[in-house]
Amino acid sequence: MITVRNVCKSYPTRSGLKVVLRNVSFDVHAGEKLGILGRNGAGKSTIIRLLSGVENPTRGHINRQMSVSWPLAFGGAFQTSLTGLDNLRFICRVYGVDPESKVSFVEEFSELGRYLREPVGSYSSGMLARLAFAISMTIEFDCFLIDEIIAVGDQRFHDKCHVELFERRADRAMIFVSHDINYIQAHCQRAAVLSDANLTMFDNVPEAYEFYLAQ
């Protein structure tokens, strides 16, 4: 379970303190799928960063009683002068997983072929996204953080991602943030709406959507 209690987050700007989240509280139980709707700039990515632990709240507590992933398919931590394989090895070592046991999976899943042994800097954005998704699937977590829709590669690759994440890992908790109602509706039982630094929880997605539209 993840418990978020009275979390506030504000950033100093030139024109004073900008409050992004005000007294946000919610729980995420094992296996639960929670969607967070919000317009551009509402603070969706800030919530994801706080949940992932890369940033700390200004006030309040986030207690993680289960392991929480980094934002899914995040490729920003890649070292571009290293090969895809070296980057995979790094992630595996950080999480205490034997890298060599994951090579064949990533090789096959990412469809990168011999490019897996080329520097990541030479990849196209599509290749980068495929590698990032494949690496995200090598470490097991109880809860996955999903920032925006994972639209990676062609339809076939898309389907593969779907199977890997939503079918094989259907028992895990997932937290989605998006401005796309269809996406949230397809995957979540519960949804929340982020607006004016407040998070409003709803027991079902249609209610959340109604509130979201009224904003």
Place this chain on the structure above:
Amino acid sequence: MAADNSTTSLWRSWQLQRRVIFALLMRETLTRFGRHNIGFLWMFAEPMMFTLGITALWSIAGAKHGSDLPITVFALSGYSSVLLWRNMPSRAISSIQPNLALMYHRNVKLIDIFIARLLLEAAGATMSFFLLSLIFIYIGWVEPPEDILKVIAAWALLAWFGMALAILLGALSEHYELVEKFWHPAAYLLFPLSGAGFLLEIVPEGPRDLLLYLPMLNCVEYLRDGYFGSLFTAHYSVSYVIACNSVLTLLSLAKLRQVSRTVIPK
């Protein structure tokens, strides 16, 4: 699965940190030295070339270091020391921003990024000093150290000093860009004062006492005392260096803690 923060024992933390630092170390080694030609051997080949060059130059010029000491051991001990304490801060300054995205992997902390970088730097300088000593001793240009424990202790103290200074300047450079601008001239100007090119026994007592406020100068004298102490009178204070290093370490960790609370990965 294990809870994230409720059952974290000290032993588990240590295992975790070792794992993260090892991963960073491998990543850093590959990034810096690659797999081309001699690969990671550059780690100490590069400092060795520096030291060899300086040794050759000083030997040819017959540098006036104030005594009739063999020039090779003098240059070897002096320049190796400079490489050790000077390169670590250079690697640490402005190293936070380019590595910030790594923090998305929650177990990676700023201190791990620094430790991995600095270990690599210290290992390179140490291997260079060690190998050159072996080679010079083997071909007879340098006598074996008179007191090897003193040499090791002095080297360790100097590495400690370099690391603490590096983390402090690295953390400060995140808030003040001026640190980077000032470090290069400061390092350059401190080089002649650091004892690499002279022995303290030729310095009159007044200026000598002033110079002894420099921790690295104490370390170099201590190191040389261990290497060829019977040939000159060394001046240094080990307790002063330990006190300096302790204060620097405390300041650097405090500053790093403060910085790690405020950095925002994109």
